[in-house]
Amino acid sequence: MNTYIEGILILAGINLMAVLGLSLLTGFTGLFSFGHAGFMAIGGYTSAMLSVKFNCPFIPAVLAGGLVASFFSMIIGKLTLNLKGDYFCIATLGFGEAIRLILDNVQYFGGARGWPGIPNSTNIWNVLAFNIIAVLFLANLIRSRHGRNLIAIREEELASQVIGINVFKHKMISLMISAAYAGIAGGLMAHYMTFLQPKMFSLVKSTELTIIVIFGGLGSISGSVLGALILTALPEFLRSVSQWRLVFYGLAVIFIMISRPEGLMGGYELTPSSLKKLLIRFKNRSQGKVKGLEGGNK
Amino acid sequence: MKRRLAYLLSFLLVLTLTLSACGQKTTTTAGGADVIKIGWMGSLSGDQAVWGQCEFDTVKMLIEETNAKGGLLGKTLQVVGYDTKGDPQEAVNVAKRLTGEDKVVAILGPNASGSAIPIASVLEAAKVPDIATVATNPKVTVMDGKVKPYNFRVCFIDPYQGAVVAGYAIDILKAKNAAILYDVGDDYSQGLTQFFEEYFVKKGGKIVAKEGFKTGDVDFRPQLSKIKATNPDVIFMPYFFKEVALSANQARELDIKATLLGGDGWPSEQLISMAKAAVEGAYFANHLDFDDPEVQDFKARYKAKYNKDVELNGYLVHDAFLLLVDSINRAGAADSQKIRDALETASITGITGKINIGKDTHNPEGKDAAIIKIIDGKYVFQQKYAAE
Numbered sequence A: 001m002n003t004y005i006e007g008i009l010i011l012a013g014i015n016l017m018a019v020l021g022l023s024l025l026t027g028f029t030g031l032f033s034f035g036h037a038g039f040m041a042i043g044g045y046t047s048a049m050l051s052v053k054f055n056c057p058f059i060p061a062v063l064a065g066g067l068v069a070s071f072f073s074m075i076i077g078k079l080t081l082n083l084k085g086d087y088f089c090i091a092t093l094g095f096g097e098a099i100r101l102i103l104d105n106v107q108y109f110g111g112a113r114g115w116p117g118i119p120n121s122t123n124i125w126n127v128l129a130f131n132i133i134a135v136l137f138l139a140n141l142i143r144s145r146h147g148r149n150l151i152a153i154r155e156e157e158l159a160s161q162v163i164g165i166n167v168f169k170h171k172m173i174s175l176m177i178s179a180a181y182a183g184i185a186g187g188l189m190a191h192y193m194t195f196l197q198p199k200m201f202s203l204v205k206s207t208e209l210t211i212i213v214i215f216g217g218l219g220s221i222s223g224s225v226l227g228a229l230i231l232t233a234l235p236e237f238l239r240s241v242s243q244w245r246l247v248f249y250g251l252a253v254i255f256i257m258i259s260r261p262e263g264l265m266g267g268y269e270l271t272p273s274s275l276k277k278l279l280i281r282f283k284n285r286s287q288g289k290v291k292g293l294e295g296g297n298k
Numbered sequence B: 001m002k003r004r005l006a007y008l009l010s011f012l013l014v015l016t017l018t019l020s021a022c023g024q025k026t027t028t029t030a031g032g033a034d035v036i037k038i039g040w041m042g043s044l045s046g047d048q049a050v051w052g053q054c055e056f057d058t059v060k061m062l063i064e065e066t067n068a069k070g071g072l073l074g075k076t077l078q079v080v081g082y083d084t085k086g087d088p089q090e091a092v093n094v095a096k097r098l099t100g101e102d103k104v105v106a107i108l109g110p111n112a113s114g115s116a117i118p119i120a121s122v123l124e125a126a127k128v129p130d131i132a133t134v135a136t137n138p139k140v141t142v143m144d145g146k147v148k149p150y151n152f153r154v155c156f157i158d159p160y161q162g163a164v165v166a167g168y169a170i171d172i173l174k175a176k177n178a179a180i181l182y183d184v185g186d187d188y189s190q191g192l193t194q195f196f197e198e199y200f201v202k203k204g205g206k207i208v209a210k211e212g213f214k215t216g217d218v219d220f221r222p223q224l225s226k227i228k229a230t231n232p233d234v235i236f237m238p239y240f241f242k243e244v245a246l247s248a249n250q251a252r253e254l255d256i257k258a259t260l261l262g263g264d265g266w267p268s269e270q271l272i273s274m275a276k277a278a279v280e281g282a283y284f285a286n287h288l289d290f291d292d293p294e295v296q297d298f299k300a301r302y303k304a305k306y307n308k309d310v311e312l313n314g315y316l317v318h319d320a321f322l323l324l325v326d327s328i329n330r331a332g333a334a335d336s337q338k339i340r341d342a343l344e345t346a347s348i349t350g351i352t353g354k355i356n357i358g359k360d361t362h363n364p365e366g367k368d369a370a371i372i373k374i375i376d377g378k379y380v381f382q383q384k385y386a387a388e
Helices: A003-028 A036-053 A058-080 A087-104 A124-143 A145-155 A157-162 A167-193 A203-216 A221-259 A272-286 B002-030 B049-068 B088-101 B120-126 B158-171 B187-202 B221-230 B241-253 B269-275 B293-306 B312-331 B336-344
Strands: B035-042 B076-083 B106-108 B130-132 B151-153 B177-183 B206-213 B234-237 B259-262 B283-286 B347-350 B353-356 B369-375 B378-385
Touching: A003 A036, A003 A124, A003 A145, A003 A167, A003 A203, A003 A221, A003 B088, A003 B120, A036 A058, A036 A087, A036 A167, A036 A203, A058 A087, A058 A124, A058 A167, A087 A203, A124 A145, A124 A167, A124 A221, A145 A157, A145 A167, A157 A167, A167 B088, A203 A221, A221 B088, B035 B049, B035 B088, B035 B312, B049 B076, B049 B293, B049 B312, B076 B088, B088 B106, B088 B120, B106 B312, B130 B312, B158 B187, B158 B234, B158 B259, B158 B283, B158 B369, B158 B378, B177 B187, B177 B221, B187 B206, B206 B221, B221 B241, B234 B241, B241 B259, B241 B269, B283 B378, B293 B312, B312 B336, B312 B347
Parallel strands: B035 B076, B035 B106, B106 B130, B130 B151, B177 B206, B177 B234, B234 B259, B259 B283
Antiparallel strands: B283 B369, B347 B353, B369 B378
């Protein structure tokens, strides 16, 4: 495969990893985060440290990155998840920037000058494997009791508390899993770029992830997958218009948000059964609209 | 709703397809047996866009001139340039695109060290050489004592620049106490600070204050007040002209009389227009003397074509281009591997000085820094100075 296309796919896969985590937090639990680049940074630097300084193999190093990010999220969560409304969002924003500034000044990790020489172990196959496992895990989680509780919290926090859901605990679980996903994404990124610089994990990266989640549709895993693929590839396709490409990128996002405020998938999922339904409906419509067949099941 | 989604998706699809098709067409129709493709990468957007734009314009101008003179090896030159936003991740994408899609024989740029370091593995896989312009971090070409086979550069490196400024301050300006104000969130600033400090202390000087600020800050008075209390002879300001202008103005407001010192982030017309009085009498290390007769011809050509003044990067990319042309000529073929081999033994005289590429470092060896003093709002060349 062409290395350029392969590179874009790997990047899309890495973004997808972080986006899936954020999708759980924002799309299914209703908590907005602008600090996920901070979790990516923690995961990235941890896994890089393990593989450079301690010769740890690739997969355990990346997973450890996810664990450490998850641990940090627990601390943040303990302090801020009881806050109501937008406060959590602001707290994560501060956290993300703080992590970046700390890394800027830790000379052990190369400081702002960056950390070169990380082994190049990320390739299209292990990114794909990580993505498939991540999607399957998330899909099952959403359909489990925990997942339903999360959705209940998103829809009506007070009511779910009344029926006996431990809101704080479930928000915490959601945040920790979400941070672990972002941490793993950071680890994959470190071993793809072979270079880490705190600048890579700025607020822009966090907002980019949030944009992808909203663009793909809140509360839809397949939306996140589509969003990550499209929004990672789009700026690369637009290279031919050079300086204007970021303008086009912005316009495309605005256009989607205006014409489809609920995002690309907006709560729908692309699963084998939903595809089949769609196909049947399509067939019915084209065969002169057989009436009554789909009246009941919408 | 479904229909609208379908419209939307098809619209997006068509948009991206046409745009990518356009891009493909321009590169393939112009590409052929008689064309040598050279890649360029750098910041065309973001906070370093001024320099990137100047670099790209310079490369385009030089290529036009070369083609007008009959091209190279009987073929015409063509440049393919992309924006990196100064972002490492974008730089890797661009390097992959230039080597994989556009099949360039060599790449000029990028200007930022943070972009030049991560592309090394891409270059090695594709076996395409790259000449960085003002990427001064030592790790751009040498990593853990081993030279990176496909990375070259035409500028001096940070340890050297830091040593030059520190040495000049102690030997010529007779400074004993130095204060440093630096950007804690910037790689360039951190690097210069580290090497200035090391060398200044080694030469017997004393660092009396070291204060940091964060990229984007506009008020430096708290740090400057602390610096003022220590009464230093010189203040080292290793960051870019915009912050230099602001901090220099504020230092003079606080009645700090110390001599200001800086590095190659200083030279810009902007600096003089923003802080003419404040930077009067300041010194900085530079890659070249702007008034050198060798440089005038290029300056005039650039001004005539773009009606703008050349920024520092223009001079260095000019020499990077000369170096590349020389290597292609000596290689005798537009073949990346042969060009790389030729680059290793290159020795040319550019407008920024003699460039002898060292085989073990891929840096221009023994390139002296120029010390510039600001007098009456003009950059006045003092001397070539080399730190031992």
